Amino acid sequence: MKMTDTIGSDTSHQLAEHLPPYQSHEAVMEAERCLYCFDAPCMHACPTHIDIPGFIRKISTGNVRGAGMTILDSNLLGATCARVCPVEELCQGACVLRATDKPIAIGRLQRHATDHLASVTPDPYQRGAANGRSVLVVGSGPAGLSAAGELAKRGYAVTVWERSPLAGGLSTYGIIPLREPIEVALGEVAMIERLGVEIHTSTALADEPALADALTRFDAVFLATGLGAVPAMPVGGAEHIRDGLDYIAQAKLNQPDPDDVQARRVVVIGAGNTAIDAATIARRRGGEVTIVYRRTAAEMPAYHHEYEFALREGIDFAFLTQPVEVVTEDGRVAGLRCTAMTLGEPDASGRRRPVPVDGSDRLIPCDLVVRAIGQEGYGPDSAFGLDLAGTYIAVDPHLRASRERVWAGGDAIRDHGAASTVMAVEDGKKAADSIDAYFLSVNPSDTPEPGGHHG
Amino acid sequence: MADLTSTFCGVTSPNPFWLASAPPTNSGYQVNKAFEAGWGGAVWKTLGPPVLNISNRYGSLTIDGKRMLAINNVELISDRPLEVNLREIAEVKRNWPDRAVIVSAMVDADPRAWETIIRQIEDTGADGIELNYGCPQGMSERGMGAAVGQVPEMCQLNTEWATSVASIPVIVKLTPNVTDIKASARAALAGGADALSLINTINSITKVDLDTFSISPTIGGRGTHGGYAGPAVKPIALHMLSELMTDPDTVASGVPISAIGGIVTWTDAAEFFLLGASSVQICTGAMHYGFRIIDDLVDGLSNWMDDKGFATIEDFRGRALSGVSTFGQLDLSYQAVARIDTNACISCNLCYNACEDTAHQCIDLVDTAGQVVQPGFDRNANGKAVADSRPKPVVRESDCVGCALCANVCPVDGCITMVTVDSGRQPVTWDQLQAESPAVTTDWDAMSAYRSTVGIDIH
Ligand SMILES: Cc1cc2nc3c(=O)[nH]c(=O)nc-3n(C[C@H](O)[C@H](O)[C@H](O)COP(=O)(O)OP(=O)(O)OC[C@H]3O[C@@H](n4cnc5c(N)ncnc54)[C@H](O)[C@@H]3O)c2cc1C
Numbered sequence: 020m021k022m023t024d025t026i027g028s029d030t031s032h033q034l035a036e037h038l039p040p041y042q043s044h045e046a047v048m049e050a051e052r053c054l055y056c057f058d059a060p061c062m063h064a065c066p067t068h069i070d071i072p073g074f075i076r077k078i079s080t081g082n083v084r085g086a087g088m089t090i091l092d093s094n095l096l097g098a099t100c101a102r103v104c105p106v107e108e109l110c111q112g113a114c115v116l117r118a119t120d121k122p123i124a125i126g127r128l129q130r131h132a133t134d135h136l137a138s139v140t141p142d143p144y145q146r147g148a149a150n151g152r153s154v155l156v157v158g159s160g161p162a163g164l165s166a167a168g169e170l171a172k173r174g175y176a177v178t179v180w181e182r183s184p185l186a187g188g189l190s191t192y193g194i195i196p197l198r199e200p201i202e203v204a205l206g207e208v209a210m211i212e213r214l215g216v217e218i219h220t221s222t223a224l225a226d227e228p229a230l231a232d233a234l235t236r237f238d239a240v241f242l243a244t245g246l247g248a249v250p251a252m253p254v255g256g257a258e259h260i261r262d263g264l265d266y267i268a269q270a271k272l273n274q275p276d277p278d279d280v281q282a283r284r285v286v287v288i289g290a291g292n293t294a295i296d297a298a299t300i301a302r303r304r305g306g307e308v309t310i311v312y313r314r315t316a317a318e319m320p321a322y323h324h325e326y327e328f329a330l331r332e333g334i335d336f337a338f339l340t341q342p343v344e345v346v347t348e349d350g351r352v353a354g355l356r357c358t359a360m361t362l363g364e365p366d367a368s369g370r371r372r373p374v375p376v377d378g379s380d381r382l383i384p385c386d387l388v389v390r391a392i393g394q395e396g397y398g399p400d401s402a403f404g405l406d407l408a409g410t411y412i413a414v415d416p417h418l419r420a421s422r423e424r425v426w427a428g429g430d431a432i433r434d435h436g437a438a439s440t441v442m443a444v445e446d447g448k449k450a451a452d453s454i455d456a457y458f459l460s461v462n463p464s465d466t467p468e469p470g471g472h473h474g
Numbered sequence: 475m476a477d478l479t480s481t482f483c484g485v486t487s488p489n490p491f492w493l494a495s496a497p498p499t500n501s502g503y504q505v506n507k508a509f510e511a512g513w514g515g516a517v518w519k520t521l522g523p524p525v526l527n528i529s530n531r532y533g534s535l536t537i538d539g540k541r542m543l544a545i546n547n548v549e550l551i552s553d554r555p556l557e558v559n560l561r562e563i564a565e566v567k568r569n570w571p572d573r574a575v576i577v578s579a580m581v582d583a584d585p586r587a588w589e590t591i592i593r594q595i596e597d598t599g600a601d602g603i604e605l606n607y608g609c610p611q612g613m614s615e616r617g618m619g620a621a622v623g624q625v626p627e628m629c630q631l632n633t634e635w636a637t638s639v640a641s642i643p644v645i646v647k648l649t650p651n652v653t654d655i656k657a658s659a660r661a662a663l664a665g666g667a668d669a670l671s672l673i674n675t676i677n678s679i680t681k682v683d684l685d686t687f688s689i690s691p692t693i694g695g696r697g698t699h700g701g702y703a704g705p706a707v708k709p710i711a712l713h714m715l716s717e718l719m720t721d722p723d724t725v726a727s728g729v730p731i732s733a734i735g736g737i738v739t740w741t742d743a744a745e746f747f748l749l750g751a752s753s754v755q756i757c758t759g760a761m762h763y764g765f766r767i768i769d770d771l772v773d774g775l776s777n778w779m780d781d782k783g784f785a786t787i788e789d790f791r792g793r794a795l796s797g798v799s800t801f802g803q804l805d806l807s808y809q810a811v812a813r814i815d816t817n818a819c820i821s822c823n824l825c826y827n828a829c830e831d832t833a834h835q836c837i838d839l840v841d842t843a844g845q846v847v848q849p850g851f852d853r854n855a856n857g858k859a860v861a862d863s864r865p866k867p868v869v870r871e872s873d874c875v876g877c878a879l880c881a882n883v884c885p886v887d888g889c890i891t892m893v894t895v896d897s898g899r900q901p902v903t904w905d906q907l908q909a910e911s912p913a914v915t916t917d918w919d920a921m922s923a924y925r926s927t928v929g930i931d932i933h
């Protein structure tokens with residue numbers, strides 16, 4: 020079906036969350052399929068190790084509020100994770116029913132429980148009794164919020180600095196609304212704030228001196244600063260290529276996109292999950308969308324289920340195609356000139372290296388070119404004076420960075436393959452544990468009060 | 475093709491599946507429709523003195539989303555005018571001469587009342603009469619139904635009044651709300667019953683509402699116990715049937731038994747035939763899914779009989795009875811152990827948990843390298859690949875007492891088998907021990923000595 024006739028109309032419908040919520044009886048029916056495995060593989064596979072059979076059983080008995088609490092006990096951002104986690108690769112991929120039957124729809128059940136909890140018990144936890152320690156969390160993405168919430172539960176005075184006008188990190192700005200509406204991310208931010216966490220938006224930690232200064236005002240600093248913008252591309256007319264994250268953010272905030280109104284033909288460069296997300300937005304807005312990738316489908320970094328989703332959405336793929344130049348007419352994008360590639364010898368990553376085919380240039384006519392080729396990492400200038408591991412902030416197994424009283428976690432420390440929201444949440448928990456353990460070792464009598472919960 | 479024709483007390487029907495006396499047999503319209511669908515017979519909804527029914531008369535049991543695992547009814551006998559019922563019965567019988575048309579009745583404990591109703595029923599041309607001694611509520615307070623069925627003397631007396639006037643077969647339908655079903659059966663036989671049927675419904679309250687705190691079903695804010703029927707009662711009905719079919723008095727009488735209670739599928743029915751039933755009656759199954767279930771009841775039973783090489787129901791009726799025994803006659807030296815088929819195992823670990831928490835702690839979790847490991851996860855491990863390195867449950871057979879709990883909780887058919895192993899001990903029963911070494915059965919020291927002699931070690 021062509022969707023071009025919807026260009027310029029309200030996008031809230033096309034971009035609305037694509038999975039409907041479960042009705043109560045649907046959730047109970049799905050929950051009742053669960054075998055309630057002991058020491059269950061889904062729980063092992065979840066990076067935050069939620070007691071999945073436990074919460075599913077609670078849904079089946081009608082204790083949906085309890086189910087939500089079971090989830091949040093292990094993962095404060097359970098509502099976001101329920102929507103964005105690549106469950107096929109995690110819990111659901113490990114379900115014992117995956118071979119003989121359909122795996123349990125763990126993500127959707129988790130959404131049912133966390134949404135219910137948010138509606139009946141919006142404040143499931145109380146701030147722990149003050150323990151006299153203060154922590155600065157830099158960045159309010161999943162890693163930062165998770166650490167902030169866990170620390171507040173234990174009585175730490177937590178302050179968050181967030182560079183952007185809204186808190187929530189990529190859950191607020193980067194995850195397409197089809198998967199997670201912005202309200203869900205902002206709802207979690209609000210819950211963390213009501214736990215007594217002070218969030219200062221439009222406030223950035225600038226550099227090494229700023230970190231040194233912060234360490235004089237806070238007992239500990241947790242850096243959860245994520246990654247940077249999409250890097251510029253070394254091709255002619257690069258200044259005409261939109262940053263994919265910026266493109267998605269505009270859709271997420273439901274802002275009209277000036278480029279997009281005329282953009283009937285969109286080319287997205289890259290083949291990771293972000294590329295598919297950007298392409299999905301363009302497609303849902305009515306564009307004819309082509310993803311340009313210099314290797315083949317087999318080498319795509321996007322999850323296979325994401326690739327299949329894109330095909331179902333009607334997104335075209337131009338494989339073995341390398342962009343060379345953005346062609347403009349009267350200052351407007353008119354097309355992307357590309358070279359055909361062929362696969363040569365394997366490179367360092369083990370994937371066969373694409374090599375250009377001489378004289379194979381062709382023009383893909385389009386109105387908008389979006390780049391989605393990953394995010395910029397850290398360098399000596401941007402790492403707050405901390406040691407680096409490649410383009411990430413270096414940490415030890417307890418997430419301690421190279422400077423005393425500084426911890427780091429989330430995308431800032433993680434090689435991109437495994438980077439995901441739930442890994443960031445787990446890092447936040449680990450950092451909170453590590454910070455707690457640190458102060459306990461500094462002053463063992465200083466046993467922090469565990470944060471109680473009611474509900 | 476197997477021949478399903480059934481003859482019960484001389485009453486023939488094309489198949490042994492009858493609708494039990496209940497809402498499905500409430501009217502000529504319904505019974506006619508059921509016969510069109512292929513039912514072999516019908517026991518008409520109980521006729522008797524005037525009654526008034528209430529609304530919200532059914533409650534039910536749902537478990538894990540499965541509806542109608544049992545129904546609970548606070549319904550009385552037929553509330554339609556007697557002469558309407560009698561007229562319709564006569565019409566149905568005229569139109570369906572090959573089907574079994576049995577009429578259920580319940581009247582005051584008075585010989586004249588029995589005589590009147592029996593004459594009226596016989597005038598319809600019906601093939602038989604079923605005496606309802608079961609109704610557990612509403613009628614029992616009026617001295618009928620369970621009030622008769624629960625007192626053997628009353629059961630015998632009422633049966634005598636009925637059989638002394640009846641010229642067609644009289645079936646006595648027994649209530650399960652007694653401690654000894656054999657006593658009820660013997661009373662009915664002493665009263666001259668030509669056949670027995672069982673079970674009627676069991677006293678029950680199926681639910682308490684957690685918002686209103688009232689019991690279900692709620693009739694204008696109040697409730698009372700009702701009668702329990704449907705799939706959940708099948709094991710009780712099977713047991714009561716086996717008790718009668720192994721009771722020397724009942725067996726000697728030679729009367730046939732029409733089995734009722736929890737039959738929904740042909741497999742359920744086959745189990746009752748294997749325990750000696752001559753026909754089966756169905757109520758809840760029809761109330762849940764309608765008359766159309768008769769198709770698979772007939773077809774399924776017939777195909778199974780073909781597969782097994784049985785030409786008629788008589789070829790396998792009662793086949794399971796030879797294995798029905800008392801506890802005292804079981805071989806205490808028989809030994810089985812659980813064996814888990816690692817290839818079929820899906821690693822749910824339900825068996826491990828069951829044995830560890832509530833049996834004999836003899837299932838190990840063994841990892842891919844063959845090491846016994848404890849349950850639990852590595853905080854730093856995640857992703858679907860964890861499932862590939864998941865340990866598998868393995869039974870330490872030397873410690874297994876063969877209780878079979880694991881085999882029962884395992885969700886995969888055929889994954890855990892109870893395998894017979896040689897215990898190395900001579901067969902012995904409790905009855906033999908009692909007769910030959912009575913001290914062993916009464917004194918712990920003697921028992922311990924006995925165990926060490928024969929080599930039984932229970933830790
Ligand atoms: C388009 C896109 C789609 C994605 N989809 C999914 C998905 O479906 N499922 C999934 O699991 N993962 C997805 N991811 C990955 C996931 O969003 C990240 O792994 C996750 O958000 C990482 O969390 P974080 O807290 O480490 O960083 P972020 O979410 O990036 O948050 C970092 C925050 O720190 C702030 N910040 C940075 N520097 C400073 C500073 N100096 N001072 C103050 N604040 C600062 C930033 O503004 C930002 O708010 C997606 C990523 C992208 C880009």
Ligand SMILES: Cc1cc2nc3c(=O)[nH]c(=O)nc-3n(C[C@H](O)[C@H](O)[C@H](O)COP(=O)(O)O)c2cc1C
Nearest residue numbers: 494495496520547606674703704735736756757758
């Ligand atoms: C709603 C309902 C009404 C019943 N009414 C009668 C009745 O009038 N007379 C009778 O003998 N049995 C009555 N019964 C009992 C059934 O005939 C039958 O014995 C019982 O339901 C067990 O069979 P089932 O498990 O197939 O339902 C009734 C049962 C139900 C569920």
Ligand code: SF4
Nearest residue numbers: 829833874877878880
């Ligand atoms: S049969 Fe009983 S004792 Fe043996 S392994 Fe199974 S649960 Fe354990």
